[in-house]
Amino acid sequence: MQSDFLIIGGGVVGMAVAYGLARDGQRVSVLDESDDAFRASRGNAGLTWVQGKGLGMPHYAELSLDASLTWPAFAAELEARTAIDIEHECRGGVDLCFDASEAKVRQRDYAKLQLSSRHLAQHFRWEYLDRQALQTYLPGLGESIHGGTWSPHDGHCNPLHLLRALHAACRSLGLEYHASTPVLSLSPCLNGFRAATPDSEFHAERVIVAAGLGARNLAPMLGLSGTVRPVRGQMLVTERMPRVEQLPTPQLRQTATGGYLIGDTHEEVGFDKGVSLEMMSCLADRAVRIYPFLRQARLIRAWGALRIMTPDGAPLYEASSRYPGAYNLNCHSGISLAAFHANELARAIIDDRLEERWSAFSGARFNVPAHC
Amino acid sequence: MFQRIAESSVIDGVDIQLDGEICRVPITLSVAAAVLFIKGDADYRRHVDGHARAPFCLMGCCHECLITIDGEPNRRGCLVSVAEGMSIERQLGGSQDDG
Amino acid sequence: MGELCQAEIAIIGAGPAGMAAAIRLTQAGIRPVVFDMGNAPGGQIYRQLDVPVIGETLSGTDYYRGRDLLGDFSRADIDYRPRSQVWWGQCESDGVSLGVVDAAGVSRWHVKRMLLATGSMERSWPFPGWQLPGSMQAGAAQILFKEGGLVPEASPVLAGSGPLLYLLAWQYCRAGCAPQRILDTTPASRYRLPLRYLRGAWQGRHYLVKGARMMLALKRAGVPIHHGVEALEATGKHRVERVHYYWRGHWHHQDTSLVLTHFGVVPEPQLGRAIGIPYDWHEGQQCFLPERNRSLQARTRVWVAGDGGGIGGALNAEREGRLAALSMLTIPTNDVADRKRERRRLEQRRATDLAVRPLLEAMFRLPSHWLSEQPDTTLVCRCECVSLGELRRAIEQGAAGPNQLKAFTRCGMGPCQGRECGESVTRLLSTVQALPPQEIGYYQVRPPVQALSLGELAATATDA
Numbered sequence: 001m002q003s004d005f006l007i008i009g010g011g012v013v014g015m016a017v018a019y020g021l022a023r024d025g026q027r028v029s030v031l032d033e034s035d036d037a038f039r040a041s042r043g044n045a046g047l048t049w050v051q052g053k054g055l056g057m058p059h060y061a062e063l064s065l066d067a068s069l070t071w072p073a074f075a076a077e078l079e080a081r082t083a084i085d086i087e088h089e090c091r092g093g094v095d096l097c098f099d100a101s102e103a104k105v106r107q108r109d110y111a112k113l114q115l116s117s118r119h120l121a122q123h124f125r126w127e128y129l130d131r132q133a134l135q136t137y138l139p140g141l142g143e144s145i146h147g148g149t150w151s152p153h154d155g156h157c158n159p160l161h162l163l164r165a166l167h168a169a170c171r172s173l174g175l176e177y178h179a180s181t182p183v184l185s186l187s188p189c190l191n192g193f194r195a196a197t198p199d200s201e202f203h204a205e206r207v208i209v210a211a212g213l214g215a216r217n218l219a220p221m222l223g224l225s226g227t228v229r230p231v232r233g234q235m236l237v238t239e240r241m242p243r244v245e246q247l248p249t250p251q252l253r254q255t256a257t258g259g260y261l262i263g264d265t266h267e268e269v270g271f272d273k274g275v276s277l278e279m280m281s282c283l284a285d286r287a288v289r290i291y292p293f294l295r296q297a298r299l300i301r302a303w304g305a306l307r308i309m310t311p312d313g314a315p316l317y318e319a320s321s322r323y324p325g326a327y328n329l330n331c332h333s334g335i336s337l338a339a340f341h342a343n344e345l346a347r348a349i350i351d352d353r354l355e356e357r358w359s360a361f362s363g364a365r366f367n368v369p370a371h372c
Numbered sequence: 373m374f375q376r377i378a379e380s381s382v383i384d385g386v387d388i389q390l391d392g393e394i395c396r397v398p399i400t401l402s403v404a405a406a407v408l409f410i411k412g413d414a415d416y417r418r419h420v421d422g423h424a425r426a427p428f429c430l431m432g433c434c435h436e437c438l439i440t441i442d443g444e445p446n447r448r449g450c451l452v453s454v455a456e457g458m459s460i461e462r463q464l465g466g467s468q469d470d471g
Numbered sequence: 472m473g474e475l476c477q478a479e480i481a482i483i484g485a486g487p488a489g490m491a492a493a494i495r496l497t498q499a500g501i502r503p504v505v506f507d508m509g510n511a512p513g514g515q516i517y518r519q520l521d522v523p524v525i526g527e528t529l530s531g532t533d534y535y536r537g538r539d540l541l542g543d544f545s546r547a548d549i550d551y552r553p554r555s556q557v558w559w560g561q562c563e564s565d566g567v568s569l570g571v572v573d574a575a576g577v578s579r580w581h582v583k584r585m586l587l588a589t590g591s592m593e594r595s596w597p598f599p600g601w602q603l604p605g606s607m608q609a610g611a612a613q614i615l616f617k618e619g620g621l622v623p624e625a626s627p628v629l630a631g632s633g634p635l636l637y638l639l640a641w642q643y644c645r646a647g648c649a650p651q652r653i654l655d656t657t658p659a660s661r662y663r664l665p666l667r668y669l670r671g672a673w674q675g676r677h678y679l680v681k682g683a684r685m686m687l688a689l690k691r692a693g694v695p696i697h698h699g700v701e702a703l704e705a706t707g708k709h710r711v712e713r714v715h716y717y718w719r720g721h722w723h724h725q726d727t728s729l730v731l732t733h734f735g736v737v738p739e740p741q742l743g744r745a746i747g748i749p750y751d752w753h754e755g756q757q758c759f760l761p762e763r764n765r766s767l768q769a770r771t772r773v774w775v776a777g778d779g780g781g782i783g784g785a786l787n788a789e790r791e792g793r794l795a796a797l798s799m800l801t802i803p804t805n806d807v808a809d810r811k812r813e814r815r816r817l818e819q820r821r822a823t824d825l826a827v828r829p830l831l832e833a834m835f836r837l838p839s840h841w842l843s844e845q846p847d848t849t850l851v852c853r854c855e856c857v858s859l860g861e862l863r864r865a866i867e868q869g870a871a872g873p874n875q876l877k878a879f880t881r882c883g884m885g886p887c888q889g890r891e892c893g894e895s896v897t898r899l900l901s902t903v904q905a906l907p908p909q910e911i912g913y914y915q916v917r918p919p920v921q922a923l924s925l926g927e928l929a930a931t932a933t934d935a
Binding site for chain 3: 373374375376377379380381383398400401402405408409413414416419420421423424425426427428429430431432433434435436438446448450451453
């Protein structure tokens with residue numbers, strides 16, 4: 001089974017890059033984990049988000065901004081190919097502030113970010129709006145909210161439909177997908193790379209590790225960085241509610257089917273994707289403060305999902321210097337950056353110019369030892 | 373749709389309001405059973421796809437009996453007993469069946 | 472987080488298993504807390520038996536048999552909480568934490584040990600039109616019968632397989648509303664199986680005699696019984712108007728406004744799965760059952776008794792409740808020998824009672840390819856209106872397991888939280904991928920396992 005690329009990981013990062021490669025005519029095989037894997041792709045809020053990204057790293061902020069501009073065309077392309085509605089909308093978004101001090105810090109951070117890059121100074125648009133001014137964007141907003149930062153670049157989509165559309169598009173392009181095929185080891189071989197799984201071996205000229213937290217084990221086998229850690233986010237979703245024209249927020253958003261998706265906790269609890277009563281109550285409390293009309297909404301499901309966090313929170317795109325042709329892709333913005341992953345990033349990999357074009361996101365910044 | 377058999381023991385009745393109409397029903401009934409008793413199953417609830425739905429399991433599993441009780445929407449009618457003065461509203465809004 | 476309530480032992484559910492366990496615990500000086508979704512103890516089998524609405528001639532004797540248990544339960548010193556639902560649970564090193572919602576709101580409990588006696592539910596068995604008003608489960612019809620003496624105004628059609636179908640038909644006959652016909656999906660030849668399961672047949676002669684009597688009574692009443700019905704469909708514009716059934720090589724049609732179906736019962740899995748009990752596929756019962764040891768313990772500090780642990784009927788549930796209670800008693804006493812004897816006696820009776828199960832399972836075995844043979848338009852997920860065709864498409868696109876399939880289609884994301892489609896999805900994937908159900912697995916079940924509102928949940932939050 002020789003292909004051009006082996007991709008380890010069938011989440012939204014691996015599948016977006018797989019799609020970009022397959023669309024270019026590359027022969028791609030994806031090796032995926034089992035159905036009950038951690039799979040952040042199924043647990044996230046579906047935001048295509050720009051504001052707040054890259055606060056300490058302007059390159060990341062620029063990347064997020066540019067990626068958001070290419071999202072609509074990307075969504076349209078996938079929908080045309082698969083007839084799956086990704087429910088992408090980019091009509092702006094609001095990051096809420098619960099009190100004055102939070103608002104002050106937020107505005108200072110954004111202003112500082114803009115000063116750090118000419119690109120951002122020119123193109124990153126945002127504005128602080130008080131509660132009153134937010135009412136048009138967020139009708140029903142509760143009394144206790146101070147205000148929030150509005151930005152026109154933010155949007156949302158259905159991340160589950162995105163994942164499905166990527167799978168469907170890849171299928172139609174002839175990609176080989178192997179479910180429940182966990183990779184035990186990766187190693188270089190004569191014509192490229194070899195992935196050993198419990199039942200067989202897979203070979204390809206080049207290999208891309210897009211294994212999320214699985215990179216901790218797999219990436220170092222090919223001289224790549226495995227320095228990611230899980231950061232848990234708990235989420236709640238309500239029953240379907242009547243649709244309201246509201247912009248999405250990182251705290252909560254209404255999905256196309258009407259349910260409210262509530263989340264945004266950050267917990268360092270290791271590999272535990274459970275939920276805790278404390279956090280669920282806290283999320284519910286915050287949700288009814290944001291929209292008091294949600295008080296009667298019934299909770300359908302609560303879950304925990306693990307973000308894949310690099311030491312500085314920014315994406316990691318690296319090519320192995322020791323084993324040319326091996327790459328590691330890792331980020332917790334797999335939805336926001338999906339269009340970028342399928343287009344520019346896939347292109348850079350095909351051309352083997354990853355480190356050259358996206359050097360700011362190389363693993364070198366974490367001082368990964370050159371050999372292990 | 374459903375009727376009481378003559379042989380069943382005499383049970384006290386309570387007055388409930390179903391969509392504003394006062395009805396007397398046996399006190400042992402759940403809200404879902406009371407609605408089936410009074411109105412039958414044809415107009416119990418309208419589902420998200422606009423089609424009619426009615427209670428299916430009556431034991432708390434299927435959630436087909438969702439109904440508004442004393443102003444609180446989407447309660448499982450099969451798990452709540454009728455009570456004197458209780459106000460029940462069927463959830464018949466939403467998109468209409470076009471097929 | 473509000474006030475934390477504590478108890479030595481919590482029992483979830485007050486059917487025969489939960490009641491028997493609670494009674495036995497009080498005899499050892501423990502006052503358990505019993506959370507019950509119902510309005511009164513009894514569970515589904517003894518529903519309304521505290522104030523019976525139908526007499527013994529209509530209900531049959533098995534129903535009234537529960538009176539002794541109910542009496543003992545009401546006299547015992549038990550913290551019984553009707554209309555309370557456990558919506559969240561978590562196993563901890565020193566016990567189990569529970570979130571409970573009742574009319575007063577949400578409360579948090581910590582108990583040292585817990586018994587799940589959450590019972591069974593009717594197995595979901597999709598066929599075209601099963602979502603129409605006028606299509607109900609036989610158990611629902613029985614609930615209406617027990618709760619208010621309610622019977623259908625117009626004669627219904629009964630369809631499916633298993634003892635409950637015939638019990639309901641018999642009860643309806645006695646109540647003067649005989650069914651139009653019984654569409655039995657069990658082939659007639661299966662009713663000769665007792666000849667091959669002699670031990671089971673002898674141990675279960677009570678069931679068999681009862682079943683034979685009921686069938687005879689139905690025949691006398693002139694109710695046509697069709698054995699070996701292979702397919703079923705309900706049609707009508709806004710409600711059921713006709714049922715169609717495939718029998719002896721042809722489709723037949725019958726006008727009716729009510730079709731009552733029964734395809735056996737399965738354990739209600741939500742709370743058990745949510746707290747992390749492993750479930751295994753049971754070939755005989757054709758469903759997932761929680762893993763339990765001989766003492767009915769499923770994991771540290773958690774026991775499962777009654778039909779929620781595997782279908783064994785009301786008497787077995789009672790025995791399991793007592794057995795679990797004995798195993799939960801940790802305090803050493805001077806009646807150790809007595810307890811050992813008691814346990815042995817219960818285990819023996821239980822073995823006798825369960826001996827008929829393999830026979831019943833073989834008799835009423837459902838065709839495992841049923842779902843994959845239904846037309847594409849058949850709804851599998853009633854809540855989110857996900858059809859079989861849609862599931863097939865998503866599987867082709869790469870949804871290789873139940874959770875990915877759920878993510879791709881919303882199947883199982885509605886208010887019932889997958890109760891009605893979970894095992895259908897497992898079955899479908901099992902057929903499509905030619906893998907055993909055990910390897911396919913099941914949805915990951917998450918809280919809340921019972922509905923609660925954001926307002927109720929928010930009320931438990933501490934001020935940030």
